[in-house]
Amino acid sequence: MAVIKAVSSKAGIGHAIDYVTKKEKTEEKLVSGLHCEPETVKEEMQATKELWGKTDGRTYKHYVQSYHEDEEITPEQAHKNAVELAEHTKAWKGHEVLIATHIDKGHIHTHFIVNSVNYENGHKLQWSKHDLKDLKERCNEQSREQGLHVPEKGKTFAGEVREETVAWSKDTYQLLKQAEQGKVKSYVQDIALAVLDCKETATSRETFIRLMNERGYGVDWQDSHKYITYTDLAREQAGEKACKIRDNKLEKYYNMDFGKESMEHEFERNARTAEAEQSKRAASRVKPTEPDRAGKQSAQRSVGDVERELRGIDEAVKSRTSKGRAEQAERRRAEQEAHQRAEAERRAAEEQQRIASRRYIGRDWEPER
Incomplete structure (x- = not known):
């Protein structure tokens, strides 16, 4: 294996x-x-x-x-x-x-x-x-x-059953084993466990400090200081001197990386993961559901009906407009004809007046003096 x-x-x-x-x-x-x-x-x-x-x-x-x-x-x-x-x-x-x-x-x-x-x-x-x-x-x-052996869960590399201490990760397992053997003080172990737990979900330095505060631990993390200092606030309030531990001491005790750079990398990974999950959720929310599609189709049908109605109205207006123009032209022709008849009648009347005003002289007509 x-x-x-x-x-x-x-x-x-x-x-x-x-x-x-x-x-x-x-x-x-x-x-x-x-x-x-x-x-x-x-x-x-x-x-x-x-x-x-x-x-x-x-x-x-x-x-x-x-x-x-x-x-x-x-x-x-x-x-x-x-x-x-x-x-x-x-x-x-x-x-x-x-x-x-x-x-x-x-x-x-x-x-x-x-x-x-x-x-x-x-x-x-x-x-x-x-x-x-x-x-x-x-x-x-x-x-x-390749037909080789595969390690069995719950057993060591040599195939022996693991000891009683059980933990979700190798880091936590090491912490618990150290505490069992009395190699570290209880508050140091508690702080280390809290740090490992909070950094798994924190997406920034500020979030990490808040999570630690909620668990009862103070965090002195300053850019001007080389190390991070953790404080068991309950022990500090009780007046106990043994209440603080720096990240470099945690690294020495547990042979793990508790430094600033490692922590910030963890926060960046958590932030990217959270952002990716949020984007997936947002994408799933905007996908149209079946009712949405039906509503969209209904809306499309309504728009089509309105467009057809408008086209009908437009054709009717055009028809009425065309009819009106024909009627207007007919009226104009009638008016012209009436005007022509009136003008002809006027001219005929004037001609009759001129004829009536003449008197017959001999064989010729001559105007009346």
Whole structure:
């Protein structure tokens, strides 16, 4: 069987690369680079950081794929599987990844060193629990396809039943185990659990502080301060001195990243997820339902009826207008004819008057004097 896990290390990226590429641990054919060359990987990763001006903070992420010592798999196949996983990990797109398979121990395992800065856009690596879950599921699918064993839920890598402590995530599990063994004080554990829980849903620094306040914890997060300080407000009000803890102390106790940069990346991911879900809900609301379509068709029919009615009215007006024009022309012709008749009658009357005013002289007519 094969398992995937994230490795938390304080070593610099150069030391990490030197370690995973040691000749006594691997062979040249078992070292590959994704978006980089193994021989110049340190220079390439450093050049990417300098190009985008991001040489501070966490410089890389470290993951390991391990096969059980009894698993029948060759180093070459294990390395091929690891390269395939890296190539299809969406979160690593645009990041240089060094892949080195070790054969110096009883079990074959492969290291992934991922540059924290994206060479395409300069963004820091965005990595969530969902991404790790996807990586593990693809690892299990590889094992199934190759007839290898798949880890059983509730059992350790060696096949033993897990201890009584149960938690939803590896981070929470580590916290609870530390508390069980008495290695940390109760209020430190409570604050750490609250931080892990609140950062899962917070979409900004302000939201995170509000959620922590609602749980009874103060958060002193200032740009001018290097660290975040958390306060158990109930213990502080009770006058207890042991009531505060800084993020760097939490990292030391639990070997986890509680720093500002990591928190803000988590908030950004949550904000993008929330925005995407909101967009989906908005899109679903504007889709027309069956009643809406029926109403639209009804409206279209109504518009058509109105248009037909208007056309009918227009034709009627035109018809009436045409008829009116014909009647007007007929009246004009009648008036003209009447005027012509009256004029003819007038002229005839005048002619009769002229004839009547003449007297007969001899054989000729002559005007009356």
